[in-house]
Amino acid sequence: MTDGTLNQFRNELTALFVIVVLNIVFGALAMAFGVQYMVSSVSGQAAGQSMVLRIVAGSVAMVCFGLGIAWIISSVTIFDGIEELREEFQDRKKPVSDETLTSGIIRMMAHYRQNTKTIHTMILVCTLGGFCFLALGIINSLEFLSISLSSGQFTLKNYLLIPAALLTLGIALVSLLSSYYFSKFSRTWDLRLMETARSEEMLKKSLGIDTE
């Protein structure tokens, strides 16, 4: 039984670790892009931009910058506890005893209890960030795209825009996916916490607390 549980525990730690690292990287990118779009919108560097689009893009970029900072701070908070625990269980070559595994589960549970609020913030930040970056990507793509309704033709005014637009849309996608996985992770551990609350009755009896 321990081998299956150990593998599952290891895999869950690795999965969470990957998501958190991705979030740190994309949080930094979100911050950088937020600043870049904010500066270019305020200074009106891109030619042919309408005033309204500049104000909208600048405002969305400012929100993205703020969300990027919140994103990094939350990710690092979660990362702190996960990294140590993951390394400890990943590097073990010897068979792991039930005691060691139970101790790891307790530590993970304590980490989750301590960071439940942060994880819920991450779900919100990632969803908001995802939609903001989606909007930013679309707005900035529209600025350089002209559509002729009569002929039905699309004209791209600047090919250099494509990588930036793709990266922005990539950040949006990662952000929305992170939100989905954080929700999934949170659901799993909320259920486990509920299960432990139920098993506390049995532990109470075992300790003889009920018999008083």
Add this chain to the structure above:
Amino acid sequence: MTSRRSPYEIYWEILVFCKTPRAFTAIINRCDLNSKSGQEYIEFLCTRGYLARVSEREKSRFCTTERAAEYLSLFSRLYLDLFDSVPGFKL
């Protein structure tokens, strides 16, 4: 503020750590407790007979008794079962 560990988890940690006789300071350091709460947890386990006070080289230490075996195995089983009863998290 939500407590990081439940009292049952702390009891389990103390009992596992004290399988070899340990001093009070070592217990509170290892189990990340302050001396007041550490004293309360140890006192509780001693009154239940799960922890016994032993003297080693004129120093007082605490050691887990045979009675605690049932609690320790029940606790481990319940926590390991969490990964069977609840669908796991994966990418």
